[in-house]
Amino acid sequence: MTVEMRRSEVGALLGFAERQLYVYKRYWVWEVVWLFYSIVSVLSIGFLASGLDQLGAGSAGFDLRKAQLYLLIGALLWGYLSLVFMEAAYAIAWERWEGTIEYTFMAPVRRVTHLMGICLFAIVYGLARTFIVLLVAIAIFDIDFSHADILGALVVLAASILPLIGLAILTSVLPLLSPQKGEQMSFAVQGFMLLVSGVYYPLTVLPVPLQLAGAISPLTYALDGMRRSLLDGATVRDQVGTVAVLVVMGAVLIPAGIAVFAWAERRAKHLGLLKRSG
Amino acid sequence: MSVPAIEIHGVRKYFRRREREAGAPWWRREWKDKVALHDLDLVVEAGGVTGVLGPNGSGKSTLIRILGTLLTPDTGTARVFGWDVVRDALLVRSHVNRVSVEAAFFKELSPWENMVYASRLYGHSGGTRRRVVEILESLGLPRDVIDEPMKQLSRGQQQKVAIARSFLTAPSLLLMDEPTTGLDPRSKKEVQAVLETLRGEREITVLLCTHDMDEASALCDRVLMMDGGRVLADGSPDELARRHGAPALEDVFMQLTGKTFEAEEEEEVIVT
Numbered sequence: 001m002t003v004e005m006r007r008s009e010v011g012a013l014l015g016f017a018e019r020q021l022y023v024y025k026r027y028w029v030w031e032v033v034w035l036f037y038s039i040v041s042v043l044s045i046g047f048l049a050s051g052l053d054q055l056g057a058g059s060a061g062f063d064l065r066k067a068q069l070y071l072l073i074g075a076l077l078w079g080y081l082s083l084v085f086m087e088a089a090y091a092i093a094w095e096r097w098e099g100t101i102e103y104t105f106m107a108p109v110r111r112v113t114h115l116m117g118i119c120l121f122a123i124v125y126g127l128a129r130t131f132i133v134l135l136v137a138i139a140i141f142d143i144d145f146s147h148a149d150i151l152g153a154l155v156v157l158a159a160s161i162l163p164l165i166g167l168a169i170l171t172s173v174l175p176l177l178s179p180q181k182g183e184q185m186s187f188a189v190q191g192f193m194l195l196v197s198g199v200y201y202p203l204t205v206l207p208v209p210l211q212l213a214g215a216i217s218p219l220t221y222a223l224d225g226m227r228r229s230l231l232d233g234a235t236v237r238d239q240v241g242t243v244a245v246l247v248v249m250g251a252v253l254i255p256a257g258i259a260v261f262a263w264a265e266r267r268a269k270h271l272g273l274l275k276r277s278g
Numbered sequence: 279m280s281v282p283a284i285e286i287h288g289v290r291k292y293f294r295r296r297e298r299e300a301g302a303p304w305w306r307r308e309w310k311d312k313v314a315l316h317d318l319d320l321v322v323e324a325g326g327v328t329g330v331l332g333p334n335g336s337g338k339s340t341l342i343r344i345l346g347t348l349l350t351p352d353t354g355t356a357r358v359f360g361w362d363v364v365r366d367a368l369l370v371r372s373h374v375n376r377v378s379v380e381a382a383f384f385k386e387l388s389p390w391e392n393m394v395y396a397s398r399l400y401g402h403s404g405g406t407r408r409r410v411v412e413i414l415e416s417l418g419l420p421r422d423v424i425d426e427p428m429k430q431l432s433r434g435q436q437q438k439v440a441i442a443r444s445f446l447t448a449p450s451l452l453l454m455d456e457p458t459t460g461l462d463p464r465s466k467k468e469v470q471a472v473l474e475t476l477r478g479e480r481e482i483t484v485l486l487c488t489h490d491m492d493e494a495s496a497l498c499d500r501v502l503m504m505d506g507g508r509v510l511a512d513g514s515p516d517e518l519a520r521r522h523g524a525p526a527l528e529d530v531f532m533q534l535t536g537k538t539f540e541a542e543e544e545e546e547v548i549v550t
Contacts (some may be wrong), residue, residue: 008401015398019384022395026386026427103382106346107399108372269350272293272343 012109016117017124020087024125038079038133045075045200046141065144066231072137073227074199077157080130081164081219082190087122088168089186091115093175105274111265112258115172119165145230152229152236159246160222166253167218169261176264179273198223218249281360283451283483284322284345288354291315291340291507314340316507317354322500324359324450327477327484329498331491331527337507338487342453345485346376358451372400375449379456381436385429389414389439392428393446400447413442418468434465441472452476454486458493473497491527503531510534 001009024031049068091114095101104114137143171189175182196203196210197219203211214220225242228234268274291314296307315337322328330338343349344356347367355362361369383392393410414424417438423431431439437457444452454473458466470493476484477497488494494501495515503511503518511518511534515527522530 004401011398011401015395018398019387019391019395022387022391023384098384099380100382100384102343102346102348102376102378103396104399105348106371106374106376107396108368108401109399110368266350269348270352272340272349274348275343 008108009110009113012107013113013117013120016114017121020118020121020125035129035132038129039136042072042075042079042133042137043140045071046137068141069143069231070227071200072141072143073230074223076130076134076137077223077226078194078199078219079133080126081160081222082194083126083129084119084122084161084164085168085171085190085193086186087126088115088119088165089171089174089190090183091118091172093172093183093186096175096179102275105265111261115169115258115261116165119168123161147233148230149233149235150229152234152239153226155236156222156225156229156239156242156246159243159250160218160225162250163218163246163253164222166250166255166257169257170253173257173261173264176261176268176273193217193219196220218246218253221245221249280324282321282357283324283359284320284485285357285360286318286320286354287356289315289318289344289351289356290353291337291344291349291351314507315344315351318507318509320502320509322483322485324483325481326499327473327486327497329494329501330485330487330504331489331494331501331531332487332504333489335506336504338504339455340507341504342376342455342485342487345370345451346374346453347371373450374453375444375447375451376453376455377437377440377444377457379459381428381433381440383428383436383439386427388425388427389419389431389442390424392439393443396443397446402447406446410442410446413445414439417442417472432462432465434461434468437461437465437469438472441469449482452482452484454484456487456489458488458490470497491531495527501527503527503534505531505535 046068049064049071052067053062053064092101095104171186174185174189178185192213196206196214197217198214199219203214203220206214221242225234225239225246228242229239265274292311293314294309294311297310298304298307318337318341330341332338340349344351344363345358347363347370350364357363358370359373361373363370384395387395390407390410394406397406411421411424415421419435419438419442423435428436428439441457457473458469461469473484473486474497476482477499486494486498498515501511501513501515501518502509511522511530513521518527518530519525522533524530524533
């Protein structure tokens with residue numbers, strides 16, 4: 001690839017991210033609503049922990065603070081990761097809704113640039129939104145991060161983005177395979193990940209088949225690693241294993257996602273599915 | 279010798295769909311093939327406006343979509359300026375733009391935002407506001423619509439923005455898929471005036487799909503008449519009329535097909 005082509009691809013990558021920014025700006029009322037909804041969801045989970053304590057669910061050894069933080073980390077991280085996941089997973093469905101799918105697929109841009117541009121915006125936007133929710137949660141629940149190793153948590157968070165992008169690209173193929181049913185299937189994938197990734201509970205409470213599914217979900221490792229850093233102070237050095245697992249998963253899932261997407265695009269071009277009405 | 283803008287040899291395209299025979303139970307559906315293009319051969323030299331005339335279902339849009347790399351031919355080869363639409367899709371795309379019957383925009387975004395997006399996709403820098411304003415004004419769009427959401431613009435205005443957007447990316451081949459369908463008479467005339475200008479300049483090769491015979495007569499240097507996925511006639515509007523001893527292109531079409539030029543069913547099939 002020549003320098004000019006590389007520059008052009010970078011320009012297009014930023015163009016996709018910029019377009020998303022314009023779209024979010026126009027739909028700002030919805031964004032306020034989603035932010036409100038995210039805050040309410042996280043607060044509800046925090047209060048759930050308080051409620052369990054008052055209902056006597058906690059035994060003498062029940063550590064309310066720890067339980068609350070455990071659940072809040074799950075809620076915050078799920079909010080962030082699911083946002084990034086859904087943004088990328090809906091990249092194609094969204095183009096179809098807007099009627100721009102043909103225009104975008106006719107543009108002289110590599111598909112990887114297209115998908116990464118969407119992911120880039122989702123990652124930055126997701127971080128900003130989660131940060132606001134985190135500030136509210138800290139203010140309400142008086143969260144204690146004195147035992148936390150923030151750097152360790154941030155390293156795990158950064159590493160978790162890689163497999164998440166791969167998984168999201170794989171899911172974004174679904175609306176390309178089936179314009180009518182693909183979007184619903186994307187939701188189903190997201191729901192299943194919520195169930196098996198240990199967002200609100202340890203994996204050990206799940207039936208064995210679901211535990212096995214959880215073992216191959218990158219979110220499981222991301223959540224576990226983040227919790228170990230934020231609850232137990234695991235350092236970057238302690239997180240090397242988790243980071244390695246996440247990076248390897250990313251190294252497999254991203255190329256796999258791009259390859260599957262390329263196959264699905266070829267199929268869609270053969271069957272005539274690359275159009276707004278599907 | 280210059281490379282042709284479009285070079286198609288033996289291109290065939292069919293679509294499959296599952297159909298239920300009348301009276302058959304709901305679960306008994308069979309796959310059926312519908313041929314959209316029959317072994318098409320076509321060479322279009324660079325420059326000028328070539329019209330593709332035909333009713334819905336004639337294969338016009340399939341042809342446009344193959345040249346736009348949105349569809350792959352089942353057999354044969356299609357080249358744009360010497361590049362194969364399947365193997366060299368990225369190169370083809372950098373030389374082609376399309377204006378379709380429905381302007382493909384993010385409707386909540388303004389013309390400016392949509393054009394910045396297009397500009398970035400085609401490798402131009404985003405800072406082209408002066409150029410965008412110039413192009414839009416040259417198409418007769420008022421300056422104040424540039425920051426209005428697209429959904430607030432009339433269909434005619436949206437179509438002009440679509441044309442302006444295609445100019446912004448400086449295509450060598452402009453695929454226009456019924457760009458005036460559904461426009462009010464005034465907007466239609468304005469869009470046609472833009473095409474007339476393009477025809478005069480000859481810097482861009484335009485492939486214009488339409489089922490408006492008068493539009494084709496007025497704007498095209500060459501006309502291909504299609505029906506059922508086949509090219510039935512090929513020549514300048516005057517040539518075709520003379521050859522068939524008919525006063526207008528519509529009469530030529532009736533002579534060739536024995537039917538009137540009316541809308542038929544959609545040509546492409548949804549497979550899910």
